[in-house]
Amino acid sequence: MNALPIAFAAPAVLIALAALPLIWWLLKLTPPRPKSEVFPPLRILAGVLKRDETPSKSPWWLTLLRMLLAALVIFALADPVLNPRNASLSADGPLVLVVDNGWATVSDWDRRVATAEALIGDASDRDLPVSIVFTADAAHDAVPAGAAQALERLHAARPKPLRPDRARAIEATSAALGGTRPGTLVYLSDGIAADDKERLLSDLAALSPAQLRLIEGDKTAATAITAAANGADALTVTVSRLDGDEARSLIVDAQDRQGRVIASGTVNFPAGKTLATGEVAAPFELRNDFARLSIAGLASAGSTHLLDDGFRRRRVALLSGDVGDAFQPLLSPLYYIERAIAPYADLLKPGVPDLAVSIPEILAQKPSAIVMADIGRLPADVYEPLQRWINQGGTLIRFAGPRLAAAPVNDPLVPVILRQGERELGGALSWAEPQPLADFPKFGPFAGMARPEGVLIKRQVLAEPTPDLAERTWASLADGTPLVTVKENGAGRVVLFHVSAEATWSDLPISGEFVEMLRRIVQLSRVGTAASSPDASARATLAPFRLLDERGALIADPGNARPLDIGPARPSAATFENPPGLYGTEDGFAALNLLPAGAELKPLNTEASMAIAREPLVGTAATPLKPALLSLAFLLLVVDSLVVLFMGGAFARLPRRTAAAVVLALAPLSLGFPADRAVADDAKPGDEVIFERLDNTHLAYVVTGEDEVDRLSENGLRGLTDFLTYRTTLEPAPPVGLDITKDELSFYPIIFWPISATAPMPSAAAISRIDAYMRAGGTVLFDTRDQFSALGDTDGPSANGERLQAILANIDIPPLEPVPADHVLTRSFYLLSNFPGRYTGSPLWVEARQEAKTTNSGVVSSGDGVSPILITGNDMLGAWAVDGNGAPLMPTVPPDEMQREMSFRSGVNIMMYMLTGNYKADQVHVPALLERLGQ
Secondary structure, eight states: OOSSSEEESOGGGGGGGGGHHHHHHHHSEEOOOOOOOOOOGGGTGGGTSOOOOOOEEOOHHHHHHHHHHHHHHHHHHTOEEESOOOOOOOSSSOEEEEEOOSGGGSTTHHHHHHHHHHHHHHHHHTTOOEEEEETTOSSOOOOOBOHHHHHHHHHHOOOOSSOOOHHHHHHHHHHHHTTOOOSEEEEEEOSBOSOTTOOHHHHHHTTOOSEEEEEEOOGGGOEEEEEEEEOSSEEEEEEEESOOSSOEEEEEEEEOTTOOEEEEEEEEEOTTOOEEEEEEEOOHHHHTTOOEEEETTOOSSTTEEEOOGGGSOOEEEEEESSOOOTTOGGGOTTHHHHHHHTTTSEEEOOSSSOHHHHHHHHHHTOOSEEEEESOOOOOHHHHHHHHHHHHTTOEEEEEOOHHHHTSOTTOTTSSSOBOSSOEETTSTTOOSSOEEBOOOOSSSTTTTOOOOSSOEEOEEOOBOOOTTTTTTEEEEBTTSOEEEEEEEETTEEEEEESSOSSTTTBSGGGSHHHHHHHHHHHHTOOOOOGGGOSOHHHHHEEOEEEEEOTTSOEEEOOSOOOOEEOSTTOOSSOOSSSOSEEEEOSSOEEEEOSSOTTOOOOBOOOOOSSOOEEEEOTTTTOEEOHHHHHHHHHHHHHHHHHHHHHHTTTTTTHHHHHHHHHHHHHHHHHHHSOOOOOOTTOOOTTHHHHHHHHHSOEEEEEOOSOHHHHHHHHHHHHHHHHHHHHHSSOOOEEEEEEOTTTSOOTTOSEEEEEOOTTSOOOOHHHHHHHHHHHHTTOEEEEEOOSSSOTTTOTTOOOHHHHHHHHHHTTSOOOOEEEOOTTSGGGTSSSOOSOOOSSOOSSOOEEEOOGGGGGOOOSSOOOTTSOOSEEEEOSOHHHHHOBOTTSOBSSOOSSOOHHHHHHHHHHHHHHHHHHHHTTGGGSGGGHHHHHHHHTO
């Protein structure tokens, strides 16, 4: 290197510095500065006389400024260069170049080539042979040759997506030299140590070169992702860097298989730290689509981290036949399931309660498992896609409950044939004591688990005995009845727990074994990978599928990579035989990354047995100063010009003129470009209807398409609305007719549906919307208007009853029962014993209360006390129908105005039941009720 850090390309120009004294003498004079004086009339004549004027001397600081400007121009013309390259080579032997061309050299590879070209050019000028070797190449030819051949090899070399093997390169160099002492040995290093025991420079010094020079590149680009973990809430990324002097913030992008960035996170390095972690926060729907991670602004194999199918957290969808109660979460069917699965899987929940919509949406997200808690009937359109998903490897986990117990026995998504109803304490198929679990069989996922102690089963659905029932049973009770059964369908399976998912049927959901049982079943759901192939030879090795290039892009296999061993000998990081990339097929693959998990980048050990000359790359620190000096001289010229103008009085009135110019310039802008007015709460089309529905309670009825029926429904609800207004504090708005195929149903607590056999049959989509409305907490009152129960008349149902059965065949309804005498419906407002309409012969059917059969309490109700379905045949809307004067439109059968009054009271009780739930079921009301009954 030069003695000084600055060299001049044209040093003769510096002779002009001798002219600076002459420039000083020429610049020391300046014109006199004008004076501003008061202009009194009597002083005019005093100024007529001519005065002698002498030039004023230039201020010393202005002269110094101009001298500095002249000096800068002279230095710039001399073309100075900061830290010029050392072009001296030893003539005692050949030039030996050891060049790192691993993953960390991608960012400054062109400067490395330029540096090597300059060194080879110097060797050519001195007629020295050149030996060049690249540390990341699999084969080496280090025999010294002419400069032209060395340049050819240099231009043919490229960075490799590998870690350099310097020991093998030095061995090849030593063998090629054959004892010849190098004149100058130059090591173009990436600055990264292979390991703590590496003594690279000592090995180079052992070759006894006359000169040993170390040239390093940009350390800030040596940054790599060393680990990634997919946690429950976010993806955690570990990043290592070589240069830890300054604080730095890096952005890590998560990309899908098409290379699109779908999420990003930040990794912050404090000053002095070379290892840091960060998080890529994203929903589980996105995190399981991550295919690779990359550091923004750094394109290398080290800054890219590939992800395979094993990285994904299993995605489990949760579906329930009951919306649950936010105020009573322990009664929710999914409460215990969600807490059991959440620690080790990503949970999917339907966005809408409509199973016809939510199940296809869930299947589109490719879950590993779907859990259904007490769902009996499914929409007909979802059976085929569900079976296809199971055949492709999905796992369907079902839990029993009242709905499943009342479902049809021919359900293809149930692993065994079930008996109608459930087995419970006190029932026809009951046991004397709650049953414990038997030991788990030696086959199945529960093999090896200890039998749960203290878990008792009080209610279950029973399986019909079949020859293969024992083979399909993964867990059973002490009496031998199945608790968990399974059926294999293609590559997947259907699993049924014969108890409910909450703690009313058994103690299993509140036991620790429940968590482990669900975990083992979910683990059976394998994402399709090449490693899961049934062929043992296919599992032993995986062929190269897509490999990383030096810039972190996936390319086709160039043909020099070997199959990846995925057995015990599987490499933890990329090698020459197995470069980083994906191994397998399009259907499934395994990822091999450049660095092993937990690796940390450390600087090269520079201890050696001889002196080392450290230099930068060409174009890195050898900086020409001419542009900077000319720019500075130009700035000084501008300052000098402003000073001269100021001293000449050019800026005396500038502030006033400037203000006027600004005002004149902005005035037309403010007039010509008025500001747009944006209001955040501008109404959108249809908002007025939504606000009106939200601000008022409306009674709603289903528009059947028959004018007479629809007109009667409207008049009936108008009559009930008037009765509620006169008799209660509830003041409903006018009734609303609903088109269930398109209108929003969630605004209404109850929907009245008069059944007509001659009306058009609702579409499957409309029935699915009603099912979703009921599942989300709404209630539908079906009125067959035929005085007969639509659920079991001995002479067969009427035409309206048959139409109701056709509608309910596609709706997942719970078991039903006539309103018991102690039901909250009988006392929510009036004390009632029956619920008449125009007729009195039909009971009012509601959801059966599951705990009513096993309790001795006189006042009971289920969950939140609101049944999702009510069925009657008494034609309540006909009894409520009134004309514009409030007179009844339809007679009661038999004619009895007291029956009409009781019908209106039934409507009031139904509405209060909808709005208050099990409020009146509380024991605090019992004394007042008994007093009113005279007991």
